[in-house]
Amino acid sequence: MKILAAIDSFKGSMTSEQANQCVKEALPEHAVTCFPIADGGEGTVDAFVNVMNGEMIARSITGVNGMPYMGKWGWSEEEKTAVIEVAEGAGIIQADDKKETFHPSNHTSHGVGEQILQALEYGAETIILGLGGSATVDGGVGILQALGVVFMDSSGQPLPTLPVQLSRIHAIDASNLDKRVNEVNWQIASDVTNPLLGKKGAVYIFGEQKGLNQSELPDYDADMKKYAELVTHVTGNDERDTEGAGAAGGIGFAALSFFPCQFESGLSLLAEKGELETLIKQADLVITGEGKFDGQSLGGKVPVGISRLAKQYEVPVILFAGKIEGDHVAIEEENLQALVPIVDAPMTLDEAMEQGPALLEKAVKRTVHLMAFGERMRH
Template identity: 40%
Template sequence: MNIVIATDSFKGSASTFEVADSIEKGIKNLEPFASINKFPISDGGEGTVDALVAASNGKFIEKEVTNPLGEKVSGRLGLLENNIAVIAMAEASGLTLIKEDEKNPFKTTTYGTGELIKAALDLGVDEILIGIGGSATNDGGAGMAQALGVSLKDGNGDPIGFGAEALENLEVVDMTNIDNRIKGTKVTVFSDVVNPLCGLNGASYIYGPQKGASEEDVKWLDQLLYKYGGTLEKQLNMPVMNEKGSGAAGGLGAGLLAFCNAEIHSGVNKILEKTKLEDHIQNADVVITGEGKMDSQSVYGKAPIGVAKIAQKYNVPVIAIVGSEGSDIREVYKHGIDLVIDIINKPMDLKKAMENACELIEYAGEKAIRSFELKDKLLKWREPYEFI
């Protein structure tokens, strides 16, 4: 049996490597001699560095950076072949870096992401790949720009400070001291969303609530980004507000377009392309993918759907193992997923599920193979009756 495991991380509980290893362990409980190929994947979120470093035999580099609330943490970037660096903004500015009761999209900053970009520039790379999923921020990439030397000033010429709340006072964007190395470096952004910066489909309204914003908060956050985006367009003569993906990661997409002359691409498509996953899927008997939560929103650029679309080309069945499934899960079955297995096998609270994620994923891996093998048993059961 030839099995491909291509899973995203389960945010906050298991990395892409841990998820794949746990599924493999479950499979081996039942099929110890199965041939298994594991591929960590991502849609641009926290598993981006892992996926691309593994695919290219690259290396990890540790860097002390600033987390969303201004505290120092250890972040990673990857150095790949062909003098390319890969960064996941979640490593420095991600939601998993702060506690639930610390969420505050008015105060969180992308400054640490800018520090990771500077670290990549220090390596002398020719290209930087940036995954921008899983953010805790709503500052439009202002903090990232500040870390690169951009001065954001109020009407008196004083620095405005950090976080979305500081954008209220923004009047001047001073590019005098920006790190000039960024101008000669190609910046490619991986994003799983196409939202514009502002409006009802923008960064604040769509993603603000998961970062701690109330219904009233999102209205004010949207206004702050509207002022910020308008200032960027006027002073830098660069249209960013309505570009696809400009609202990704709390508007970091817009900041990368404006300050780094970045190009935004579908995260999952680019990452799957670079991992050469298709070469292995076409010869597989079954593909097992997964993510922390699967629902109707998963069809919009999430990694497991990207995997399933490749498998569909070769008529390979796809089983998704997930931390939880939404009530609208039926939508994913229209996009190449054949079976969804939730790891929760008995009543338990979220905390316990996250603490025991690897054990639960292992059990689900065994269940996935039992389900796949059941297909062959059913076909054999039908054979005597096909001539009647």
Template identity: 35%
Template sequence: MRIVIAPDSFKESLSSKEVINTISNAFISEISDLTIIEVPMADGGEGTAETLIEATGGYFVEKDVLDPLGRKTKARYGITGDGKRCIIEMASCCGLSLLKPEERNPSITTTFGLGELIRDGLTKGVREFIIGIGGSATNDAGGGMLQALGFGLKDKEGKEVGFGGYELERVESIDFTKIDNNLKDARFLIACDVDNPMVGENGASYVYGPQKGADIQMVEKLDKALVKFSKVIKKVTGMDVSNIPGTGAAGGIGAAFLSFLNAKLMPGFEIVSEFHHLEEKIKESDLVITGEGKTDHQTKFGKVVSGVSKIAKRHNKPVICISGSYTEDATILYDYGITAIFSCIHQPDNLENIMKNARKNLNLTALNVAKMIKFLSKKGEEPPEYL
């Protein structure tokens, strides 16, 4: 029997690799004729870099960069084991988590730190980048990132503008003369799970500005600045990015990646699944096991469990979901290809104990699932006929 184990991490308790090891050990203890294909997954958000670097035997690089408010902070990025790809989580240098609630202010926050990480990767010879852009504290359309990479954002007097969303309204021209030469050979895949345009009522400022600290007056001014910057982009590149789906992601940084760095925007799950050749592995399997910390109706929106199950459904493979917990509305996932869902919570308990005992509880659930499959196999039928 060939089993693909492709879970997300159990947030704040187990990495995807630890989830795989726990499930794998439980199955090996019960089923002798077994081939396990391990595929640690992520959806492009928090934990994506760790998942991909661990899976490839890569390593992390730590660097001093500017945080969203222009203060020095330590951030890290990963380089895959073959040395060819750089994995960056934008939140590590430009994230909301780096700011106190009272410090949130997208009129002044910058993406400069992300540009510093990219530039450092370029100096190490890396030319392929995978960047997760979730959790940002910024609304500068990647202006700070561009500045760090050598793009000159000039005002009407030819002077460099400052940091933050408001400063975009002052940009009149873009100077390309000091761009990092290594960029010409670089390729970027951007994990983008939203389709918001750059500007307008469904754009970066109106939809995501409030959670980054913007009131309605600030939102209006930020959107006006993005409109102005989009016109400058069109003037210098010929590309109208103002209403392209995804350009409103992470405070408009999708627009900068598309127009200046020739990037490709893709859902995070698709990037990670292609990285691992997940579909090919599922196609050759007999059974797929996935899971996450909590499975509910939101899981269907681009999360690992729904992505894995959709691929499995295309190839008529049964899928067992083993999650920390699941809600009643998670049963909608049966329509997406999930065969059965199992919870790791076996008795009432507080969250602290549940998190502390995550590995033990996961092992117990996986063991029970393995015993069930073993029993069904002994009945003379392959598990897929029963599940």
């Protein structure tokens, strides 16, 4: 049987690449092709480097906490394309998780801007920027500072990189913005459609998971609004209500305002680069999955996107997950023929995450063996 393994990462347990490899190792008697998955967040660089046969570039940048950090981004010399993910240069996985310091005022996106500069020095003609997994709610200020934009306080003094203080921004000088940002083809990989401001914006929807207290949300959103008004005045572009402006703590807004960019689904971009449709057409079965399958998954998360694509070619899909919420065993209208939880015994979340690869491998073996048994019973 020809099987396509296209599993999203199980956050904190295994990457997409590791999960796909588990399927391959579980089914040595089948022809398993692996396709790495990313939606713009953690793993985006790895996935694109894989499908483009590119290389990883490691260079020192300013980390999300302001300390030096060895950040990685992807490069395809053949396509003159750089792949940069916010999760690497300003990621929540890189942030100091101490309760007293875990706060957006202590998190900058400056390192992402430095990676953009590094890519420009490499001669990038296209930059794919993934907007998932950030620890920042700085409206992209850090990125813009790295690219030459100066943010000034009421006395005309430039503001530092840290702490992030949107409330102190009274003027913006974009005259020294690196001109090369207007000469590249920007592709913003993000599945987030939130606007910048308000109850559905960057602060209210994502602020608390990045360290804001609930009581801080109104004032922080008001500060973001004042900042956005200044950006709109300086650029002549009003992107505050544009879908995706609220992605990555407002980095989406900065990109839309200052770069000639377009937003695209991370999966769609990856599928195009890696010819995912062709791989699906050639498969007898697609195996996908994610750490947790719930109501949000049906809103268009990666595994469901893959199942919908496979439905066009009448290729069945089985989904494996660490946890499946609700009473679904299959969702045939979405081409999900079976939803299989991988946990096979009582255990804590930490234990399940630690044992994730082994649990997935066993679940895949059991399921495919059961499929083969069912086929024998039919004959």
